[in-house]
Structure formats: C-alpha cells, structure tokens
Amino acid sequence: MTSNQNISKRKGALAFLALISAFPPLSTVLYLPALPQMVKALDTTQTSVNMTLSMFFLFYSVGLLFWGPLSEKFGRKPILLSGLTIYVFASVFCAFSQNVEQLIAGRIVQALGGSAGTVVATAIVKDLYSGREREKVMAIIMSMVIIAPMLAPVLGALLLKHTSWRTIFLMLAAIGATALLRSIFFQETLSGKFTGSVIGSWCRLFVVLKNPGFSSLLLIFSLAPVALMAFLASASYIYIDGFGLTEGQFGLFFAFxxxxxxxxxxxxxxxxxxxxxxxxxxxxxxLMAVCGIVVSVFGHMSPWLLALSVGMVTMAAITVRVPGTHLMLEQQEEDSGSASALINFFAMFLGSMGMQLVTLWPGTLVMNLGYIQIGVGMVCCILWLLCHNRSFITQPPS
Structure with a gap:
C-alpha cells in the first residue's frame, strides 16, 4: 500500500471497497427475476421495463463522469457520502412508483447516486496500491463483488414468493444506507487535491483522453462488457419465458x-x-467469440448448454477486466479520479447499448446474444493484437 488506511484493517478495507463497487450488479441483478412480473403489474411492455435496465446503465455512466473529476477536487469521502445519500432516497422512490415512467425516472436518479461508489472505489485502489499488488487487490475486489450477482437473483426470487417487486427496491435502499453509514468512518485517501475550478476538474477528462495509450486500451476493454450486459438484459426472458423455468430455477442458473x-x-x-x-x-x-458461435447455433436447444456457453463468455469478460483496468491505470500518473470515471463510463455506456441491441428482435433473443458475443470477441481480439505492443502503451512493472 502506498498510504495508510485504517477503515478496520486490510480485510475490512477490501470488503468496504467491494461493497461500494457492487451497486451496479446489486441494483440490476436483484430485480431481474421480477422483470416479467413487473410487465404485468405496471401494465406495460417488455421494452418499457427493459428501459429501467438500460437507462440505469446509461445514467450510471454519466454519473461516473460527473463524480470522478469532482473526487479529485473535493476528495473521495465527500463524493461518496453525497452519492450514496442520493441512491438511498431514489431507491425508496422506485419502490413506490405507480407506473413505469416513474420507475424509469427513479432508476435514473438511483443510477446517478450509485455511480459515486464505483468511481471512488477504483480511484481508492489507485490511491492505495501500485504495481503487482494493485492487480492482486483488483482481482480480490472483483471476486468479492461477484458474490452479489451470485446470491442476488436467488434472494430476489425468494422475496417474490412472499412479497412484490417493490420490496426489492426497499432492500436496495437498506443496502445503500448500510454503505452510507460505513462511509462515515472512511479515512480520506487523496493526498493532493486538484486546486483548479470545478469546470477545470471536469476538463481533466479530456486531458486523460488525449493520452493515446489510455484511450487505445479504453476502447478495447470497454467493448468486452457489451457481451455481458446483453446477457443481463435478456436472461430472465430467455430462461423464464423461453425455456419455461420458474423464477427460483432462473435464480440458480443465474447463480451459475x-x-x-x-x-x-x-x-x-x-x-x-x-x-x-x-x-x-x-x-x-x-474464447468469447467461440462460445458466441455455440450460443447462436445451439443455445436455444437446452438451458444447460446455454448456461455453460454464456458462463464461459462471462468468465472471459470479467477476467480481462483485471489486467485491462490495471493497464489503463498504469497509463496515468495523475488524474486517477478522471481515469477511473472514463474506465467505468465507457464500460457502462457501451454495455447499455448492448442491452438495447439484444432486445431489438425479441423473438430471437438467444441468436441475438450469440451474434453479439461473436462480434465483441472478434473485434476486441483484432484491436488488441494491433496495438498492445505499440510504443505509446506504458507497460506495468512485472
């Protein structure tokens, strides 16, 4: 570690970083089993309900650009407290929404607040760790964060047996409140704050983007989440409506x-x-491209075959996130808040596009998903092979 941090020892610090990094999967996966139910309860369409997913990721990505540079000027802690407060109130609003338009609006505000956690968590990792240790810490945090989507659909399905989808959003509010209380005891990690204006702090985003090493890697590693997000948007419809699984069975497949x-x-x-x-x-x-071929050709035949193939794509997409984030952070000696914002913004923004793309033709969701996985795998591989050895890419110390 490059500075002292006494949240409550090393494991407590990692758990805290994992918690504030987990808002995207928690805010999405927990209510995935309820999507078909929400279509009926709100008397709307599948496309409209899917807007609560895509709009969340779209505005989550916008929030990253808003909070990231500000964390360089005001510090990590004030930004974290502000964002989590907004998240809690927005989650309560979502729980009491009377129509899909209100729910979409609530999800937009929820996304803007929750994005503070992600951008601050990544910046804190850059503040506290360097070299191989940073890579190891990122791997640990990502593994801990994945526990959330592993348990969330099972918990969501269980809640739906006894309550309505509204309870799920109240639970998200409770999780946000827990993170907010924990943040009060967080010790600031930013040693040198940006001394310019607020507008000047946002302009640092463009300074980071001008770095060819950072921007090249940003394009490549921001495309990989498209395949993952496309699956998130289509999973409940494929398994529940397509294969006829129950909400509980869907939770188990998603947990796999x-x-x-x-x-x-x-x-x-x-x-x-x-x-x-x-x-x-x-x-x-x-691997992503090969498994995408399997999904597009054979995925509709069996939920087990689909789960295995998509699982490999998911594993590949998450795996490259560790070295990819490490490589991108290595390109920037300063402006880690802005770099963190851009890294997470483009992953979320392009991911939200994948969520919309996969549902353009609702009758062929499995095939759509396979084609997206093939395209993402091939494009990323070609771009990676073309640029990873270029002189403008700063290589991390071994």
Whole structure:
C-alpha cells in the first residue's frame, strides 16, 4: 500500500471497497427475476421495463463522469457520502412508483447516486496500491463483488414468493444506507487535491483522453462488457419465458453464471504466474467469440448448454477486466479520479447499448446474444493484437 488506511484493517478495507463497487450488479441483478412480473403489474411492455435496465446503465455512466473529476477536487469521502445519500432516497422512490415512467425516472436518479461508489472505489485502489499488488487487490475486489450477482437473483426470487417487486427496491435502499453509514468512518485517501475550478476538474477528462495509450486500451476493454450486459438484459426472458423455468430455477442458473464470473479473477492471478497477461487477454477474447458461435447455433436447444456457453463468455469478460483496468491505470500518473470515471463510463455506456441491441428482435433473443458475443470477441481480439505492443502503451512493472 502506498498510504495508510485504517477503515478496520486490510480485510475490512477490501470488503468496504467491494461493497461500494457492487451497486451496479446489486441494483440490476436483484430485480431481474421480477422483470416479467413487473410487465404485468405496471401494465406495460417488455421494452418499457427493459428501459429501467438500460437507462440505469446509461445514467450510471454519466454519473461516473460527473463524480470522478469532482473526487479529485473535493476528495473521495465527500463524493461518496453525497452519492450514496442520493441512491438511498431514489431507491425508496422506485419502490413506490405507480407506473413505469416513474420507475424509469427513479432508476435514473438511483443510477446517478450509485455511480459515486464505483468511481471512488477504483480511484481508492489507485490511491492505495501500485504495481503487482494493485492487480492482486483488483482481482480480490472483483471476486468479492461477484458474490452479489451470485446470491442476488436467488434472494430476489425468494422475496417474490412472499412479497412484490417493490420490496426489492426497499432492500436496495437498506443496502445503500448500510454503505452510507460505513462511509462515515472512511479515512480520506487523496493526498493532493486538484486546486483548479470545478469546470477545470471536469476538463481533466479530456486531458486523460488525449493520452493515446489510455484511450487505445479504453476502447478495447470497454467493448468486452457489451457481451455481458446483453446477457443481463435478456436472461430472465430467455430462461423464464423461453425455456419455461420458474423464477427460483432462473435464480440458480443465474447463480451459475455469476460463479463463472467469480472464478475469473482467481484463474487470472494463478495463470499470471506462468503465462504473460497479453496471452491471457488474447485467449479470453478468442474464447468469447467461440462460445458466441455455440450460443447462436445451439443455445436455444437446452438451458444447460446455454448456461455453460454464456458462463464461459462471462468468465472471459470479467477476467480481462483485471489486467485491462490495471493497464489503463498504469497509463496515468495523475488524474486517477478522471481515469477511473472514463474506465467505468465507457464500460457502462457501451454495455447499455448492448442491452438495447439484444432486445431489438425479441423473438430471437438467444441468436441475438450469440451474434453479439461473436462480434465483441472478434473485434476486441483484432484491436488488441494491433496495438498492445505499440510504443505509446506504458507497460506495468512485472
């Protein structure tokens, strides 16, 4: 660690960072089993309900650009407290929404507040760690974060047996309140604050984007989440409406997918001892394309085959996130808040586009998903092979 942080020892610090990093999966996966129910309860369409997903990710990404630079000027803690307060109140509003338009509006505000947690968490990792230790910490945090989507659909399905979808949003408010209380005891990690104006802090985003090493890697590693987000948007419809599974069975299938994601960072850190990260990244992109072919051709035949294939894509997408984020942060000596904002913004923004793309043709969701996975894997692999050895890419110390 490059500075002292006494949240409550190392494990407590990692758990705290995982908690504030977990708002995207928690705010999405927990209510995925309820999507078909919400279509009927709100007397609306599948496309409209899916807007609560895509709009969340879209405005979550916008919030990242808003909070990230501000965390360089005002510090990590004030931004975290402000964002989490907004998240809690917005979650309560979502719970009492009377129509889909109100729910979409509530999700937009919820996204803007929750984005503060993600951008601050990534910036804190850059503040506290460097080199191989940072890569290891990111892998640990990502593995811990994945526990949320592994348990969330099971918990969501259980809640739906006894309550309505509204209870799920009240639970999100409670989780946000827990994180907010925990943040009060957080010790500031930013040593040198930006001394310019607020507008000037936001302008640092463009300074970071002008770095060719950062921007090149940003494009590549921001495309990978598209395949993952497309699955999130279509999963409940494929498994529940398509294969006829119950909400509880869907939760178990989704938990398998989350398990694949959880082991990804662990596998990477073990392979890292014997295989160059460049080779691991290349292999993951190839795996995504190959599994996408399997999904598009055979995925509609069996939920088990689909789960296995999509699980491999998920594992690959999460695995490249560890070295990808580490590589991108290595390109920037300063402006870690802005770099963190851009890293998470483009992942969320492009991911939200994938969520909309997969549902454009509702009758062929499985095939749509497979095509997206093929395209993402191939494009990422080609771009990676073209630029990863270029001189403008700053290589991290081994």
């Amino acid at each position: 997918n989350a398990t694949c994601a959880m082991v990804g960072p662990t596998i990477y850190m073990r392979m890292r001892r014997h295989v160059e990260p460049k080779m691991i990244i290349t292999g993951c992109f190839i």
